[in-house]
């Protein structure tokens with residue numbers, strides 16, 4: 001009965017406020033969530049999770065030890081992925097993060113090398129930014145991954161410490177010094193011997209992730225894998 005009422009309410013609401021596809025703007029059908037079927041079918045997926053030695057592995061070679069790394073989508077300026085990320089970060093669309101996190105989690109669950117994860121760690125936002133935005137977009141992705149993989153996510157192990165300026169227009173070295181002290185690793189007793197899956201919205205230079213991983217490695221030398229919603233290409 002409750003389901004029926006919920007469905008009626010959904011129909012009624014969508015009559016007045018029809019939801020539209022984040023990527024193309026078309027009105028969504030009742031069985032579609034955030035993205036229309038047409039856009040879902042044409043998502044520029046990397047399929048990197050199926051390759052252990054994918055191009056993303058090279059990004060961290062000689063910097064920090066990473067077990068597995070994968071991104072769901074290719075990000076290009078102006079493509080539908082940019083619209084998805086924008087909606088997730090700036091339009092309060094937490095649902096799209098959780099939805100695509102779940103979608104990718106179901107794919108990761110089929111790969112043997114993503115089976116031994118103990119806990120998912122979303123890259124944290126600084127508390128000031130969190131207060132402004134009201135949510136952490138990486139945590140939305142973590143929720144979806146967690147549901148699909150049946151693995152918990154945790155927000156009190158990897159935490160943010162200081163506020164940083166925007167990352168653009170800086171060299172890799174400057175970026176590194178800029179982000180080096182941004183993270184802290186709490187609860188070392190929960191870190192040693194674990195395999196963490198760090199998740200974030202978009203992978204660019206990897207400087208932020210490298211800083212986060214270094215802190216975790218120093219605190220208890222855990223195994224680290226990485227999943228992001230998109231990678232710049």
Ligand SMILES: [Zn+2]
Nearest residue numbers: 021024036039
């Ligand atoms: Zn669409």
